[in-house]
Amino acid sequence: MAEFLTPQSEDFSKWYNEIVLKADLADYSPVRGCMVIKPYGYTLWERIRDELDLRFKETGHVNAYFPLFIPMSFLEKESEHVKGFSPELAVVTHGGGKELDEPLVVRPTSETIIGHMYSKWIQSYRDLPLLINQWANVVRWEMRTRLFLRTTEFLWQERHTAHATEEEAVEETLRMLGVYTDFCVKEAAIPVIPGRKSESEKFAGAVASYTIEAMMKDGKALQSGTSHFLGQNFAKAFDIQYLDEKNKQQLAWTTSWGVSTRMVGAVVMTHGDDQGLVLPPHLAPIQVVIVPIWRKNKERGAVLEAAKQIKERLSKLVRVKLDDREGFSPGWKYNDWEMRGVPLRIEIGPRDIVKQNVMVARRDIPGRDGKMLIPMSEIEGRIPAMLETVQDAIYQKAKDFRDGNVRDVETYDELKEAIQTGFARAWWAGDREDETRVKDETKATVRCIPDEQPGGSGTCVYTGKPATEVAIFGKAY
RNA sequence: CGGGGCGUAGCGCAGCUUGGUUAGCGCGCACGGUUUGGGUCCGUGAGGUCGGCGGUUCAAAUCCGCCCGCCCCGACCA
Numbered sequence: 001m002a003e004f005l006t007p008q009s010e011d012f013s014k015w016y017n018e019i020v021l022k023a024d025l026a027d028y029s030p031v032r033g034c035m036v037i038k039p040y041g042y043t044l045w046e047r048i049r050d051e052l053d054l055r056f057k058e059t060g061h062v063n064a065y066f067p068l069f070i071p072m073s074f075l076e077k078e079s080e081h082v083k084g085f086s087p088e089l090a091v092v093t094h095g096g097g098k099e100l101d102e103p104l105v106v107r108p109t110s111e112t113i114i115g116h117m118y119s120k121w122i123q124s125y126r127d128l129p130l131l132i133n134q135w136a137n138v139v140r141w142e143m144r145t146r147l148f149l150r151t152t153e154f155l156w157q158e159r160h161t162a163h164a165t166e167e168e169a170v171e172e173t174l175r176m177l178g179v180y181t182d183f184c185v186k187e188a189a190i191p192v193i194p195g196r197k198s199e200s201e202k203f204a205g206a207v208a209s210y211t212i213e214a215m216m217k218d219g220k221a222l223q224s225g226t227s228h229f230l231g232q233n234f235a236k237a238f239d240i241q242y243l244d245e246k247n248k249q250q251l252a253w254t255t256s257w258g259v260s261t262r263m264v265g266a267v268v269m270t271h272g273d274d275q276g277l278v279l280p281p282h283l284a285p286i287q288v289v290i291v292p293i294w295r296k297n298k299e300r301g302a303v304l305e306a307a308k309q310i311k312e313r314l315s316k317l318v319r320v321k322l323d324d325r326e327g328f329s330p331g332w333k334y335n336d337w338e339m340r341g342v343p344l345r346i347e348i349g350p351r352d353i354v355k356q357n358v359m360v361a362r363r364d365i366p367g368r369d370g371k372m373l374i375p376m377s378e379i380e381g382r383i384p385a386m387l388e389t390v391q392d393a394i395y396q397k398a399k400d401f402r403d404g405n406v407r408d409v410e411t412y413d414e415l416k417e418a419i420q421t422g423f424a425r426a427w428w429a430g431d432r433e434d435e436t437r438v439k440d441e442t443k444a445t446v447r448c449i450p451d452e453q454p455g456g457s458g459t460c461v462y463t464g465k466p467a468t469e470v471a472i473f474g475k476a477y
Numbered sequence: 478c479g480g481g482g483c484g485u486a487g488c489g490c491a492g493c494u495u496g497g498u499u500a501g502c503g504c505g506c507a508c509g510g511u512u513u514g515g516g517u518c519c520g521u522g523a524g525g526u527c528g529g530c531g532g533u534u535c536a537a538a539u540c541c542g543c544c545c546g547c548c549c550c551g552a553c554c555a
Contacts, residue, residue, distance in 0.1 A: 004516080013549075032547080088554070109555090143478080143553060150554070203555095211555095223555060260555055293514055300513095331515035338515095349514055359514085367515090477555095 012218040033145040033152035043285035061131040069104040074112035077237040084204020088140040106139040115238030133159035148265035156260035162252040169253035173229040180225040189280040189395035195448030207231035213447045216269035219422040221474040227257035277341025281387040288320040293349030419444040427458035428471035
Protein backbone atom coordinates (compact mmCIF):
# COMPACT_ATOMS: atom_id res chain seq x y z
CA MET A 1 0.00 0.00 0.00
CA ALA A 2 1.28 3.39 -0.87
CA GLU A 3 2.19 5.72 1.93
CA PHE A 4 -0.10 8.67 2.38
CA LEU A 5 1.41 10.04 5.50
CA THR A 6 4.85 10.29 7.00
CA PRO A 7 4.81 7.75 9.84
CA GLN A 8 4.78 9.28 13.31
CA SER A 9 7.86 7.35 14.30
CA GLU A 10 9.80 8.78 11.38
CA ASP A 11 9.02 12.46 11.94
CA PHE A 12 6.20 13.37 14.28
CA SER A 13 6.30 17.02 13.39
CA LYS A 14 6.01 16.26 9.71
CA TRP A 15 3.21 13.80 10.38
CA TYR A 16 1.31 16.52 12.23
CA ASN A 17 1.63 19.10 9.48
CA GLU A 18 0.64 16.62 6.82
CA ILE A 19 -2.41 15.29 8.57
CA VAL A 20 -3.75 18.73 9.42
CA LEU A 21 -3.58 19.62 5.73
CA LYS A 22 -4.70 16.29 4.31
CA ALA A 23 -7.61 15.80 6.66
CA ASP A 24 -8.83 19.24 5.65
CA LEU A 25 -8.64 20.72 9.11
CA ALA A 26 -6.81 23.82 8.00
CA ASP A 27 -4.71 25.42 5.30
CA TYR A 28 -1.93 27.97 5.27
CA SER A 29 -3.02 31.51 4.60
CA PRO A 30 -1.30 34.12 2.48
CA VAL A 31 -0.35 35.90 5.69
CA ARG A 32 2.59 34.43 7.49
CA GLY A 33 1.68 32.66 10.70
CA CYS A 34 -2.04 32.72 10.06
CA MET A 35 -4.20 29.80 9.05
CA VAL A 36 -7.52 29.18 7.43
CA ILE A 37 -9.62 26.80 9.48
CA LYS A 38 -11.45 24.69 6.92
CA PRO A 39 -15.01 23.45 7.42
CA TYR A 40 -14.02 20.05 8.80
CA GLY A 41 -11.59 21.60 11.26
CA TYR A 42 -14.04 24.33 12.13
CA THR A 43 -16.82 21.85 12.82
CA LEU A 44 -14.47 20.09 15.22
CA TRP A 45 -13.82 23.44 16.89
CA GLU A 46 -17.57 24.08 17.04
CA ARG A 47 -18.02 20.78 18.86
CA ILE A 48 -15.33 21.78 21.36
CA ARG A 49 -16.92 25.20 21.70
CA ASP A 50 -20.43 23.87 22.22
CA GLU A 51 -19.37 21.41 24.89
CA LEU A 52 -17.41 24.03 26.78
CA ASP A 53 -20.12 26.64 26.42
CA LEU A 54 -22.66 24.25 27.88
CA ARG A 55 -20.42 23.73 30.90
CA PHE A 56 -19.85 27.46 31.32
CA LYS A 57 -23.53 28.16 31.35
CA GLU A 58 -24.09 25.39 33.86
CA THR A 59 -21.65 27.16 36.14
CA GLY A 60 -23.54 30.41 35.99
CA HIS A 61 -21.76 32.32 33.26
CA VAL A 62 -23.10 34.36 30.38
CA ASN A 63 -21.57 35.28 27.06
CA ALA A 64 -20.85 38.80 25.87
CA TYR A 65 -18.56 40.43 23.35
CA PHE A 66 -15.84 42.99 23.94
CA PRO A 67 -14.10 44.91 21.17
CA LEU A 68 -11.09 43.79 19.16
CA PHE A 69 -9.29 47.10 19.59
CA ILE A 70 -7.85 48.13 22.91
CA PRO A 71 -6.24 51.51 23.64
CA MET A 72 -2.50 51.05 24.06
CA SER A 73 -2.63 52.87 27.38
CA PHE A 74 -4.86 50.13 28.84
CA LEU A 75 -2.14 47.55 28.44
CA GLU A 76 0.31 49.85 30.18
CA LYS A 77 -1.80 50.10 33.32
CA GLU A 78 -0.60 46.75 34.65
CA SER A 79 3.17 46.66 34.52
CA GLU A 80 3.70 42.89 34.45
CA HIS A 81 0.96 42.50 31.89
CA VAL A 82 2.44 44.96 29.42
CA LYS A 83 5.90 43.54 29.97
CA GLY A 84 4.65 40.09 29.08
CA PHE A 85 2.66 41.04 26.04
CA SER A 86 4.39 44.01 24.43
CA PRO A 87 6.79 41.91 22.33
CA GLU A 88 3.91 40.21 20.60
CA LEU A 89 1.42 43.01 20.03
CA ALA A 90 -0.06 43.98 16.70
CA VAL A 91 -0.61 47.72 16.82
CA VAL A 92 -2.93 49.81 14.68
CA THR A 93 -1.56 53.29 14.13
CA HIS A 94 -3.77 54.52 11.31
CA GLY A 95 -7.50 54.62 10.76
CA GLY A 96 -9.56 56.23 8.05
CA GLY A 97 -6.41 57.44 6.37
CA LYS A 98 -5.23 59.41 9.39
CA GLU A 99 -2.75 58.67 12.09
CA LEU A 100 -4.52 57.91 15.37
CA ASP A 101 -3.97 60.05 18.45
CA GLU A 102 -3.46 56.89 20.44
CA PRO A 103 -2.42 53.60 18.89
CA LEU A 104 -4.83 50.70 19.28
CA VAL A 105 -3.62 47.22 19.97
CA VAL A 106 -5.38 44.24 18.51
CA ARG A 107 -6.30 42.28 21.63
CA PRO A 108 -3.80 39.65 22.67
CA THR A 109 -6.22 38.92 25.53
CA SER A 110 -8.92 41.07 27.08
CA GLU A 111 -8.14 41.49 30.78
CA THR A 112 -7.59 45.21 30.35
CA ILE A 113 -10.63 46.23 28.39
CA ILE A 114 -12.85 43.96 30.45
CA GLY A 115 -11.28 45.34 33.62
CA HIS A 116 -12.15 48.81 32.40
CA MET A 117 -15.74 47.84 31.77
CA TYR A 118 -16.04 45.93 35.04
CA SER A 119 -15.01 49.01 36.97
CA LYS A 120 -17.94 50.80 35.37
CA TRP A 121 -20.41 48.01 35.97
CA ILE A 122 -19.49 47.02 39.49
CA GLN A 123 -20.70 49.33 42.23
CA SER A 124 -21.92 47.12 45.00
CA TYR A 125 -21.31 43.71 46.48
CA ARG A 126 -24.72 42.93 45.01
CA ASP A 127 -23.15 43.17 41.54
CA LEU A 128 -20.76 40.36 42.42
CA PRO A 129 -19.75 37.87 41.37
CA LEU A 130 -19.67 39.02 37.77
CA LEU A 131 -19.09 36.06 35.47
CA ILE A 132 -18.72 36.81 31.77
CA ASN A 133 -17.31 34.73 28.99
CA GLN A 134 -16.52 35.70 25.44
CA TRP A 135 -15.75 33.67 22.35
CA ALA A 136 -13.34 35.68 20.28
CA ASN A 137 -10.24 35.87 18.16
CA VAL A 138 -6.99 37.23 19.55
CA VAL A 139 -3.68 38.14 17.95
CA ARG A 140 -0.21 37.47 19.27
CA TRP A 141 2.73 38.17 17.01
CA GLU A 142 4.64 34.95 17.52
CA MET A 143 8.08 34.38 16.08
CA ARG A 144 7.38 30.84 15.11
CA THR A 145 3.99 29.41 14.36
CA ARG A 146 2.41 26.00 13.81
CA LEU A 147 -1.04 25.13 12.60
CA PHE A 148 -3.47 25.17 15.56
CA LEU A 149 -0.68 24.99 18.14
CA ARG A 150 0.54 28.51 17.76
CA THR A 151 -0.82 30.84 15.13
CA THR A 152 -0.66 34.60 14.94
CA GLU A 153 -4.43 34.85 15.17
CA PHE A 154 -6.36 32.21 17.04
CA LEU A 155 -9.84 31.58 18.36
CA TRP A 156 -10.57 31.01 22.00
CA GLN A 157 -12.86 31.61 24.86
CA GLU A 158 -11.80 33.87 27.65
CA ARG A 159 -13.86 34.05 30.75
CA HIS A 160 -13.36 36.89 33.17
CA THR A 161 -14.80 36.97 36.63
CA ALA A 162 -14.85 39.44 39.51
CA HIS A 163 -15.50 38.44 43.11
CA ALA A 164 -15.93 40.03 46.52
CA THR A 165 -13.43 37.88 48.30
CA GLU A 166 -10.09 36.26 47.65
CA GLU A 167 -11.42 32.86 48.72
CA GLU A 168 -14.24 33.03 46.23
CA ALA A 169 -11.92 34.08 43.39
CA VAL A 170 -9.45 31.32 44.16
CA GLU A 171 -12.30 28.85 44.36
CA GLU A 172 -13.54 30.02 40.97
CA THR A 173 -10.08 29.66 39.45
CA LEU A 174 -9.78 26.10 40.66
CA ARG A 175 -13.36 25.18 39.90
CA MET A 176 -12.87 26.11 36.28
CA LEU A 177 -9.69 24.13 36.04
CA GLY A 178 -11.92 21.27 37.08
CA VAL A 179 -14.37 22.11 34.30
CA TYR A 180 -11.54 22.03 31.75
CA THR A 181 -10.28 18.77 33.14
CA ASP A 182 -13.74 17.28 32.94
CA PHE A 183 -14.12 18.44 29.35
CA CYS A 184 -10.77 17.02 28.31
CA VAL A 185 -11.39 13.66 29.91
CA LYS A 186 -15.04 13.16 29.00
CA GLU A 187 -15.29 14.82 25.59
CA ALA A 188 -11.80 15.04 24.12
CA ALA A 189 -10.68 11.77 25.71
CA ILE A 190 -7.44 13.46 26.67
CA PRO A 191 -5.93 12.65 30.05
CA VAL A 192 -4.57 15.82 31.60
CA ILE A 193 -2.54 16.74 34.63
CA PRO A 194 -4.09 19.70 36.41
CA GLY A 195 -1.76 21.80 38.45
CA ARG A 196 -0.23 25.14 39.26
CA LYS A 197 2.19 26.96 36.98
CA SER A 198 5.65 27.70 38.27
CA GLU A 199 6.80 31.29 38.79
CA SER A 200 8.43 31.69 35.41
CA GLU A 201 5.58 30.08 33.49
CA LYS A 202 2.67 32.00 34.91
CA PHE A 203 0.50 34.51 33.10
CA ALA A 204 1.73 38.10 32.84
CA GLY A 205 -0.07 39.91 35.63
CA ALA A 206 -1.41 36.89 37.51
CA VAL A 207 -0.83 36.02 41.15
CA ALA A 208 -1.10 32.35 40.30
CA SER A 209 -1.75 30.42 37.09
CA TYR A 210 -3.20 26.98 36.83
CA THR A 211 -2.96 24.68 33.86
CA ILE A 212 -3.96 21.38 32.44
CA GLU A 213 -1.03 19.66 30.78
CA ALA A 214 -1.49 16.90 28.25
CA MET A 215 1.08 14.55 26.80
CA MET A 216 1.23 14.31 23.04
CA LYS A 217 2.20 11.08 21.29
CA ASP A 218 5.78 12.27 20.93
CA GLY A 219 6.05 12.65 24.69
CA LYS A 220 5.97 16.43 24.64
CA ALA A 221 3.67 18.50 26.80
CA LEU A 222 0.89 20.68 25.50
CA GLN A 223 -0.63 23.27 27.79
CA SER A 224 -4.25 22.78 26.87
CA GLY A 225 -6.03 25.28 29.06
CA THR A 226 -5.18 27.85 31.68
CA SER A 227 -6.93 29.46 34.60
CA HIS A 228 -5.50 32.49 36.35
CA PHE A 229 -6.04 33.95 39.77
CA LEU A 230 -5.34 37.62 39.19
CA GLY A 231 -5.57 38.72 42.81
CA GLN A 232 -6.29 42.43 42.95
CA ASN A 233 -3.68 43.34 40.33
CA PHE A 234 -6.18 44.20 37.63
CA ALA A 235 -8.69 45.56 40.12
CA LYS A 236 -6.05 48.05 41.22
CA ALA A 237 -5.02 48.91 37.68
CA PHE A 238 -8.59 49.43 36.51
CA ASP A 239 -10.15 50.56 39.76
CA ILE A 240 -12.65 47.74 40.12
CA GLN A 241 -14.20 48.66 43.45
CA TYR A 242 -17.42 47.84 45.21
CA LEU A 243 -19.22 48.93 48.33
CA ASP A 244 -19.54 46.11 50.82
CA GLU A 245 -22.37 45.44 53.28
CA LYS A 246 -20.79 47.88 55.73
CA ASN A 247 -20.70 50.67 53.14
CA LYS A 248 -16.93 50.44 52.74
CA GLN A 249 -15.09 50.58 49.40
CA GLN A 250 -13.32 47.32 48.60
CA LEU A 251 -11.19 46.16 45.72
CA ALA A 252 -12.58 43.21 43.80
CA TRP A 253 -10.69 39.99 43.15
CA THR A 254 -10.56 38.80 39.56
CA THR A 255 -9.85 35.67 37.59
CA SER A 256 -9.50 34.81 33.94
CA TRP A 257 -9.14 31.62 32.02
CA GLY A 258 -9.19 30.31 28.50
CA VAL A 259 -9.09 27.46 26.05
CA SER A 260 -8.10 28.00 22.43
CA THR A 261 -8.09 26.38 19.01
CA ARG A 262 -4.90 24.76 20.26
CA MET A 263 -7.28 22.14 21.66
CA VAL A 264 -7.75 20.92 18.10
CA GLY A 265 -4.02 20.27 17.92
CA ALA A 266 -4.20 18.44 21.24
CA VAL A 267 -6.90 16.13 19.89
CA VAL A 268 -4.87 15.46 16.74
CA MET A 269 -1.62 14.72 18.59
CA THR A 270 -3.18 12.70 21.40
CA HIS A 271 -5.12 10.19 19.35
CA GLY A 272 -3.83 10.29 15.76
CA ASP A 273 -1.94 7.38 14.22
CA ASP A 274 -0.16 6.51 10.99
CA GLN A 275 -3.49 6.22 9.14
CA GLY A 276 -4.47 9.74 10.14
CA LEU A 277 -6.78 11.33 12.65
CA VAL A 278 -8.57 9.41 15.35
CA LEU A 279 -11.34 11.63 16.63
CA PRO A 280 -13.12 11.12 19.92
CA PRO A 281 -16.76 10.27 19.12
CA HIS A 282 -18.06 13.06 21.34
CA LEU A 283 -16.28 15.69 19.27
CA ALA A 284 -16.13 14.09 15.82
CA PRO A 285 -17.95 16.17 13.19
CA ILE A 286 -18.99 12.89 11.61
CA GLN A 287 -19.42 10.00 14.04
CA VAL A 288 -20.50 7.33 11.60
CA VAL A 289 -19.87 7.11 7.89
CA ILE A 290 -21.78 4.69 5.70
CA VAL A 291 -19.96 3.26 2.69
CA PRO A 292 -22.21 1.48 0.19
CA ILE A 293 -20.74 -1.32 -1.88
CA TRP A 294 -21.94 -2.79 -5.12
CA ARG A 295 -20.44 -4.96 -7.84
CA LYS A 296 -22.89 -4.75 -10.64
CA ASN A 297 -24.85 -1.78 -11.67
CA LYS A 298 -28.12 -3.53 -10.96
CA GLU A 299 -27.10 -3.96 -7.31
CA ARG A 300 -26.53 -0.27 -6.95
CA GLY A 301 -30.11 0.79 -6.43
CA ALA A 302 -30.90 -1.70 -3.68
CA VAL A 303 -27.66 -1.04 -1.81
CA LEU A 304 -28.07 2.71 -1.95
CA GLU A 305 -31.66 2.43 -0.81
CA ALA A 306 -30.66 0.30 2.19
CA ALA A 307 -27.80 2.68 2.98
CA LYS A 308 -30.16 5.63 2.91
CA GLN A 309 -32.54 3.90 5.26
CA ILE A 310 -29.76 3.23 7.72
CA LYS A 311 -28.69 6.82 7.51
CA GLU A 312 -32.24 7.93 8.09
CA ARG A 313 -32.59 5.74 11.16
CA LEU A 314 -29.24 6.71 12.63
CA SER A 315 -29.44 10.42 11.95
CA LYS A 316 -31.84 10.82 14.85
CA LEU A 317 -29.20 9.48 17.21
CA VAL A 318 -25.76 10.31 15.87
CA ARG A 319 -23.93 12.50 13.37
CA VAL A 320 -23.93 10.28 10.31
CA LYS A 321 -22.85 10.69 6.71
CA LEU A 322 -23.56 8.54 3.69
CA ASP A 323 -20.65 8.52 1.26
CA ASP A 324 -22.42 7.97 -2.03
CA ARG A 325 -19.71 9.51 -4.17
CA GLU A 326 -19.42 7.85 -7.55
CA GLY A 327 -16.14 6.71 -8.98
CA PHE A 328 -14.39 5.91 -5.74
CA SER A 329 -13.91 2.32 -4.71
CA PRO A 330 -15.01 1.26 -1.22
CA GLY A 331 -11.38 0.68 -0.28
CA TRP A 332 -10.50 4.18 -1.27
CA LYS A 333 -13.32 5.54 0.85
CA TYR A 334 -12.29 3.43 3.84
CA ASN A 335 -8.87 4.98 3.77
CA ASP A 336 -10.23 8.43 3.19
CA TRP A 337 -12.54 8.36 6.21
CA GLU A 338 -9.95 6.69 8.36
CA MET A 339 -7.60 9.51 7.56
CA ARG A 340 -10.29 11.94 8.67
CA GLY A 341 -10.70 10.09 11.92
CA VAL A 342 -14.37 9.09 11.72
CA PRO A 343 -14.89 6.76 14.71
CA LEU A 344 -17.20 4.20 13.10
CA ARG A 345 -17.73 3.06 9.52
CA ILE A 346 -20.67 1.03 8.33
CA GLU A 347 -20.07 -1.05 5.21
CA ILE A 348 -23.12 -2.31 3.40
CA GLY A 349 -23.21 -4.39 0.24
CA PRO A 350 -25.38 -6.97 -1.56
CA ARG A 351 -24.32 -9.81 0.75
CA ASP A 352 -25.33 -7.79 3.78
CA ILE A 353 -28.71 -6.99 2.36
CA VAL A 354 -29.43 -10.66 1.84
CA LYS A 355 -28.39 -11.52 5.38
CA GLN A 356 -29.75 -8.28 6.88
CA ASN A 357 -26.40 -7.45 8.41
CA VAL A 358 -24.01 -4.56 8.24
CA MET A 359 -20.27 -4.56 8.83
CA VAL A 360 -19.17 -2.01 11.39
CA ALA A 361 -15.51 -1.02 11.56
CA ARG A 362 -13.89 0.81 14.46
CA ARG A 363 -11.35 3.48 13.60
CA ASP A 364 -9.38 2.90 16.78
CA ILE A 365 -8.76 -0.78 15.97
CA PRO A 366 -7.14 -1.18 12.55
CA GLY A 367 -7.99 -3.90 10.06
CA ARG A 368 -10.20 -6.94 10.52
CA ASP A 369 -9.92 -6.93 14.30
CA GLY A 370 -11.94 -3.78 14.44
CA LYS A 371 -14.77 -5.09 12.28
CA MET A 372 -17.92 -6.80 13.39
CA LEU A 373 -21.18 -7.82 11.79
CA ILE A 374 -24.30 -6.56 13.42
CA PRO A 375 -27.90 -7.27 12.46
CA MET A 376 -29.52 -4.41 10.63
CA SER A 377 -32.41 -4.43 13.06
CA GLU A 378 -30.09 -3.58 15.95
CA ILE A 379 -28.29 -0.55 14.64
CA GLU A 380 -30.15 1.98 16.76
CA GLY A 381 -29.30 0.03 19.85
CA ARG A 382 -25.74 -0.89 19.01
CA ILE A 383 -24.19 2.06 17.21
CA PRO A 384 -24.50 4.70 19.96
CA ALA A 385 -23.14 2.19 22.45
CA MET A 386 -20.22 1.39 20.16
CA LEU A 387 -19.40 5.07 19.93
CA GLU A 388 -19.18 5.17 23.71
CA THR A 389 -16.96 2.12 23.63
CA VAL A 390 -14.62 3.84 21.20
CA GLN A 391 -14.67 7.01 23.31
CA ASP A 392 -13.66 5.04 26.40
CA ALA A 393 -11.10 2.97 24.54
CA ILE A 394 -9.18 5.88 23.09
CA TYR A 395 -9.19 7.63 26.45
CA GLN A 396 -7.81 4.53 28.11
CA LYS A 397 -5.22 4.14 25.40
CA ALA A 398 -4.10 7.73 25.76
CA LYS A 399 -4.03 7.41 29.53
CA ASP A 400 -1.98 4.22 29.41
CA PHE A 401 0.47 5.91 27.09
CA ARG A 402 0.69 8.97 29.32
CA ASP A 403 1.07 6.96 32.52
CA GLY A 404 3.68 4.78 30.89
CA ASN A 405 5.72 7.85 30.04
CA VAL A 406 5.66 9.69 33.33
CA ARG A 407 8.60 8.65 35.45
CA ASP A 408 9.30 9.40 39.08
CA VAL A 409 12.91 10.46 39.26
CA GLU A 410 15.26 11.21 42.09
CA THR A 411 18.37 12.45 40.36
CA TYR A 412 18.99 15.13 37.78
CA ASP A 413 20.45 12.54 35.41
CA GLU A 414 17.28 10.48 35.66
CA LEU A 415 15.27 13.59 34.94
CA LYS A 416 17.30 14.30 31.82
CA GLU A 417 16.69 10.77 30.64
CA ALA A 418 12.98 10.73 31.42
CA ILE A 419 12.23 13.91 29.49
CA GLN A 420 13.61 12.38 26.31
CA THR A 421 10.48 10.26 26.02
CA GLY A 422 7.94 11.88 28.32
CA PHE A 423 7.51 13.60 31.66
CA ALA A 424 9.58 13.43 34.79
CA ARG A 425 8.04 13.85 38.23
CA ALA A 426 10.43 15.01 40.90
CA TRP A 427 10.69 16.86 44.18
CA TRP A 428 11.21 20.51 43.47
CA ALA A 429 12.18 23.51 45.57
CA GLY A 430 13.86 25.66 42.94
CA ASP A 431 13.22 29.33 42.23
CA ARG A 432 12.88 31.22 38.97
CA GLU A 433 16.62 31.16 38.29
CA ASP A 434 16.86 27.45 38.94
CA GLU A 435 14.06 26.90 36.45
CA THR A 436 15.90 28.87 33.81
CA ARG A 437 19.04 26.87 34.37
CA VAL A 438 17.16 23.57 34.14
CA LYS A 439 15.61 24.76 30.91
CA ASP A 440 18.96 25.80 29.45
CA GLU A 441 20.54 22.52 30.44
CA THR A 442 17.76 20.09 29.53
CA LYS A 443 15.31 21.92 27.21
CA ALA A 444 12.61 20.87 29.65
CA THR A 445 10.49 23.13 31.83
CA VAL A 446 8.35 22.76 34.88
CA ARG A 447 5.02 21.98 33.26
CA CYS A 448 3.14 22.26 36.50
CA ILE A 449 3.06 21.54 40.19
CA PRO A 450 0.35 18.88 39.98
CA ASP A 451 -2.70 19.02 42.22
CA GLU A 452 -2.11 15.41 43.00
CA GLN A 453 0.80 15.40 45.45
CA PRO A 454 2.36 12.39 47.12
CA GLY A 455 2.48 14.20 50.46
CA GLY A 456 5.41 14.25 52.81
CA SER A 457 8.69 15.78 51.72
CA GLY A 458 11.82 15.00 49.76
CA THR A 459 14.97 16.41 48.27
CA CYS A 460 14.81 18.83 45.37
CA VAL A 461 16.04 17.11 42.23
CA TYR A 462 18.05 20.17 41.20
CA THR A 463 19.00 22.23 44.23
CA GLY A 464 19.21 19.44 46.77
CA LYS A 465 17.17 21.56 49.15
CA PRO A 466 14.33 20.09 51.18
CA ALA A 467 11.16 20.10 49.08
CA THR A 468 7.50 19.72 49.98
CA GLU A 469 6.11 19.50 46.46
CA VAL A 470 6.72 17.48 43.34
CA ALA A 471 6.76 19.06 39.90
CA ILE A 472 6.17 17.66 36.43
CA PHE A 473 8.99 18.34 33.97
CA GLY A 474 8.79 17.93 30.23
CA LYS A 475 9.61 19.40 26.88
CA ALA A 476 6.77 21.58 25.78
CA TYR A 477 5.09 22.76 22.62
C1' C B 478 17.06 37.15 14.54
C1' G B 479 20.72 32.67 13.89
C1' G B 480 21.22 27.69 11.36
C1' G B 481 19.22 24.35 7.49
C1' G B 482 16.03 23.26 3.31
C1' C B 483 12.95 24.72 -0.64
C1' G B 484 10.47 27.81 -4.65
C1' U B 485 9.09 24.52 -12.17
C1' A B 486 0.66 22.95 -13.64
C1' G B 487 -4.03 22.40 -7.95
C1' C B 488 -0.43 18.88 -5.06
C1' G B 489 4.32 16.05 -5.07
C1' C B 490 8.58 16.19 -7.96
C1' A B 491 12.40 15.57 -12.37
C1' G B 492 15.17 18.74 -15.55
C1' C B 493 19.83 23.00 -13.62
C1' U B 494 26.11 20.09 -12.63
C1' U B 495 27.87 20.70 -18.64
C1' G B 496 22.81 27.07 -21.46
C1' G B 497 20.33 25.12 -27.35
C1' U B 498 13.52 21.58 -30.43
C1' U B 499 7.19 22.75 -28.55
C1' A B 500 9.71 22.25 -20.33
C1' G B 501 8.53 16.72 -18.56
C1' C B 502 6.59 12.81 -14.97
C1' G B 503 3.19 10.96 -11.02
C1' C B 504 -1.18 12.24 -8.44
C1' G B 505 -5.34 15.24 -8.76
C1' C B 506 -8.99 17.73 -12.10
C1' A B 507 -12.77 17.49 -16.69
C1' C B 508 -15.20 14.16 -20.23
C1' G B 509 -16.30 8.96 -22.03
C1' G B 510 -16.16 3.95 -20.96
C1' U B 511 -14.90 0.06 -17.46
C1' U B 512 -15.02 -1.01 -12.40
C1' U B 513 -16.34 -1.01 -6.98
C1' G B 514 -16.19 -6.32 -0.10
C1' G B 515 -9.25 -2.41 1.82
C1' G B 516 -6.22 3.17 -2.08
C1' U B 517 -9.63 0.00 -10.11
C1' C B 518 -8.25 0.12 -15.26
C1' C B 519 -8.23 2.28 -20.29
C1' G B 520 -8.76 6.43 -23.47
C1' U B 521 -9.23 11.71 -24.45
C1' G B 522 -8.42 16.56 -22.58
C1' A B 523 -7.66 21.20 -19.81
C1' G B 524 -3.98 23.33 -16.98
C1' G B 525 2.88 26.82 -16.85
C1' U B 526 4.80 34.90 -16.34
C1' C B 527 9.92 27.80 -14.41
C1' G B 528 9.04 32.99 -7.06
C1' G B 529 10.43 38.42 -8.65
C1' C B 530 13.83 42.02 -10.70
C1' G B 531 18.30 42.84 -13.04
C1' G B 532 22.85 41.03 -15.49
C1' U B 533 25.97 37.70 -18.85
C1' U B 534 24.87 35.47 -23.78
C1' C B 535 23.07 34.87 -30.56
C1' A B 536 20.19 31.98 -26.89
C1' A B 537 18.64 31.38 -19.63
C1' A B 538 14.22 27.00 -15.78
C1' U B 539 19.68 26.14 -16.31
C1' C B 540 25.24 30.77 -15.21
C1' C B 541 25.91 35.51 -11.92
C1' G B 542 23.84 39.40 -8.48
C1' C B 543 20.03 41.39 -5.54
C1' C B 544 15.26 40.84 -3.51
C1' C B 545 10.73 38.19 -1.93
C1' G B 546 8.18 34.10 0.07
C1' C B 547 7.44 29.38 2.47
C1' C B 548 8.78 25.08 5.56
C1' C B 549 11.99 22.79 9.37
C1' C B 550 15.44 23.36 13.71
C1' G B 551 16.80 27.02 17.83
C1' A B 552 15.96 31.65 21.12
C1' C B 553 10.13 33.73 22.92
C1' C B 554 5.06 32.05 23.74
C1' A B 555 -1.71 29.63 24.79
